Amino acid sequence: MxxxxxxxxxxxxxxxxxxxxxxxxxxxxxxxxxxxxxFTWTQFNHLLNFHxxxxxxxxxxxxxxETLPPVNPKEWRKQLQEGATLILxxxxxxxxxxxxxxxxxRYELGHPVQVNLYCTPDxxxxxxxxxxxxxxxxxxxxxxxxxxxxRETIPFPSSYSRSATDLPPxxxxxxxxxxxxxxxxxxxxGHWHYAVPCGDRPSLHLTLGMSCQTGLDWLQWLERQxxxxxxxxxxxxxxxxxxxxxxxxxxxxxxxxxxxxLTHETWVKKYAQAWFADxxxxxxxxxxxxxxxxxxxxxxxxxxxxxxxxxxxxxxxSDHSIRVKIGAKQLDFRSDAIDVLKWIFERDRFSLLExxxxxxxxxxxxxxxxxxxxxxxxxxxxxxx
Numbered sequence: 179m180x181x182x183x184x185x186x187x188x189x190x191x192x193x194x195x196x197x198x199x200x201x202x203x204x205x206x207x208x209x210x211x212x213x214x215x216x217f218t219w220t221q222f223n224h225l226l227n228f229h230x231x232x233x234x235x236x237x238x239x240x241x242x243x244e245t246l247p248p249v250n251p252k253e254w255r256k257q258l259q260e261g262a263t264l265i266l267x268x269x270x271x272x273x274x275x276x277x278x279x280x281x282x283x284r285y286e287l288g289h290p291v292q293v294n295l296y297c298t299p300d301x302x303x304x305x306x307x308x309x310x311x312x313x314x315x316x317x318x319x320x321x322x323x324x325x326x327x328x329r330e331t332i333p334f335p336s337s338y339s340r341s342a343t344d345l346p347p348x349x350x351x352x353x354x355x356x357x358x359x360x361x362x363x364x365x366x367x368g369h370w371h372y373a374v375p376c377g378d379r380p381s382l383h384l385t386l387g388m389s390c391q392t393g394l395d396w397l398q399w400l401e402r403q404x405x406x407x408x409x410x411x412x413x414x415x416x417x418x419x420x421x422x423x424x425x426x427x428x429x430x431x432x433x434x435x436x437x438x439x440l441t442h443e444t445w446v447k448k449y450a451q452a453w454f455a456d457x458x459x460x461x462x463x464x465x466x467x468x469x470x471x472x473x474x475x476x477x478x479x480x481x482x483x484x485x486x487x488x489x490x491x492x493x494x495x496s497d498h499s500i501r502v503k504i505g506a507k508q509l510d511f512r513s514d515a516i517d518v519l520k521w522i523f524e525r526d527r528f529s530l531l532e533x534x535x536x537x538x539x540x541x542x543x544x545x546x547x548x549x550x551x552x553x554x555x556x557x558x559x560x561x562x563x
Contacts, residue, residue: 179212179216179279179282180282180283180286181193181282181283181286181287183212184315184317184362185205185362186205187205187208188203188205193364197364197366198313198364198366199313199334199366199367200366201352201353201366201369202327202352202353202363202364202365202366202369202371203353203363203364204325204353204355204357204361204362204363205361205362205363205364206358206361207358207359207360207361207362209360210360211319211320211358211359211360212360213317213318213319213359213360213384214319214320214359214360216275216276216279217273217275217276217295217319217382217384218319219320219382221273221275222266222295222297222382224273225266225269225272225273225295226254229272231251231266233248233249234248235267236266236267236268237254237264237265237266237267238264238265239254239257239262239263239264239265240262240263240265240305241261241262241263241302242302242306243305243306246262258297258299259299260300261299261300261301261302262302263296263297263298263302263305264295264296264297264298265294265295265296266294266295266296266297267292267294268292268293268294269293269294269295269384270291270292270293274462274486276293276384277486277487278486278487279293280292280293280386280487281486281487281488281489282486282489283386283388284489285489287388287390289388289389289390289391290388290389291386291387291388292386292387292389293384293385293386293387294384294385294387295382295383295384295385296381296382296383296384296385297380297381297382298321298323298375298380298381299380299381300375300380301374301375301376302375305372305373306372307326307328307346307370307371307372308370308371308372309330309331309332309335309344309346309367309368309369309370309371310365310367310368310387311335311336311337311339311340311367311368312367312387312388312389312390313364313365313366313367313387313388313390314363314364314365314367314385314386314387314388315362315363315364315385315386315388316357316362316363316364316365316383316384316385316386317362317383317384317385317386318357318358318359318360318361318362318363318381318382318383319359319382319383319384320359320379320380320381320382321359321375321377321379321380321381321382322356322357322358322375322376322377322379322381323356323357323373323374323375323376323381323383324354324355324356324357324373324374324375324376325353325354325355325356325357325363325371325372325373326351326353326354326371326372326373326374327351327352327353327354327365327369327370327371328346328347328349328350328351328352328369328370328371329347329349329352329369329370330366330368330369330370331344331345331346331347331368331370332344332368333368334367334368334392335367335368336392336394346370347370356376357383367390396449399449399452400439400440400445400449403445403448404439409432409435410432414428414429415427415428461485461487461488461556461557461558462485462487462557462560464554464557464560464561467554467555467560467561468554468555468557469555470551470555472561473550473551473554473561474530474547474550477530478529478530478531478534479529479530479531480529480530480561481527481528481529481530481561481562482527482528482529482530482550482553482554482559482560482561482562483526483527483528483559483560483562484522484523484525484526484527484558484559485557485558485559485560486526488504488557488558489504490502490503490504490523490558491503492516492519492520492523494513495510498513499511499512499513500512500513500515500516500519502519502558504556504558507556509552509553509556509558511549511552512545512549514540514545515540515545515549517536517537518533518536518537518540518546518549519549521533521536521537522553522559527562533546534546
């Protein structure tokens with residue numbers, strides 16, 4: 179699943195041109211409840227039964243707009259039975275399918291994606307009207323929920339601009355919709371919203387939170403780079419008897435220097451590259467193959483697959499070798515392996531027999547086996563058992 183399949187029948191191009199950062203939109207699913215292929219009640223039960231979840235960082239309960247006090251895990255079932263909404267944070271770190279979804283969206287959007295889960299078993303409202311400081315895409319897995327979305331009162335709010343005195347606009351919601359299984363709702367950051375369960379089944383939905391970088395993040399990043407420059411660490415001039423002339427002159431000079439730094443091509447490129455370098459690499463454990471053992475135990479019948487949580491980029495180096503970049507990590511390979519690498523990275527799964535057919539001229543012992551061994555031990559490929 180990717181952004182296109184989430185938004186269909188709306189196109190990605192229409193979404194970004196007409197709705198992204200502008201206004202909420204509800205997208206009704208006309209076919210099967212597609213999100214149940216990615217998350218089910220069985221997976222939800224597994225998370226509750228087999229993960230050590232801390233309250234309230236990982237899991238919490240809400241009712242009538244308030245977070246309930248911590249309770250013993252033995253009481254969680256009772257909280258649900260009494261109508262409290264259960265919130266499970268960062269599901270993308272707990273479930274492999276959701277991890278793959280978050281990784282795909284992280285690559286497509288260029289911004290971090292967090293996935294939280296909300297289970298509301300009764301018709302009680304879990305949250306008051308509020309706004310988020312990140313963009314939100316809601317995937318309705320099961321049950322039904324009615325959503326109300328109002329206009330923003332602060333354009334593009336951040337965590338720094340949020341205030342306990344903020345109030346929603348004194349006007350009706352501009353969007354009212356009932357989400358059913360397979361439906362999608364996008365809410366831009368800053369747009370006030372609340373939801374009320376409806377129907378006769380518990381509501382289960384996933385919330386994708388996109389914490390997008392802003393111009394302020396770019397300035398904070400640049401400030402960290404300038405710490406190595408003596409010019410920026412030097413004391414500002416003292417005020418001699420209240421005379422600020424020297425101070426004003428220095429600040430003007432620093433302002434001109436900053437303007438040059440902001441448009442310097444090196445910084446612009448480095449910041450753009452830092453987005454990929456900071457990307458979280460989630461390489462699943464696959465032992466003992468990642469220790470170099472039993473990789474080719476099935477001979478030509480051996481099947482390998484790509485990790486769905488990693489996105490790779492291929493580059494040619496100055497010495498004509500092939501460099502594979504995975505976030506901040508990079509792997510170098512012989513230049514004659516480029517066609518094989520491209521073929522491998524174009525598919526999710528393949529067998530050694532298929533690989534042998536497309537690369538009959540490459541020697542197994544000197545070229546193919548070392549390449550595959552490195553990809554397996556680095557967590558890029560896993561052996562399919």
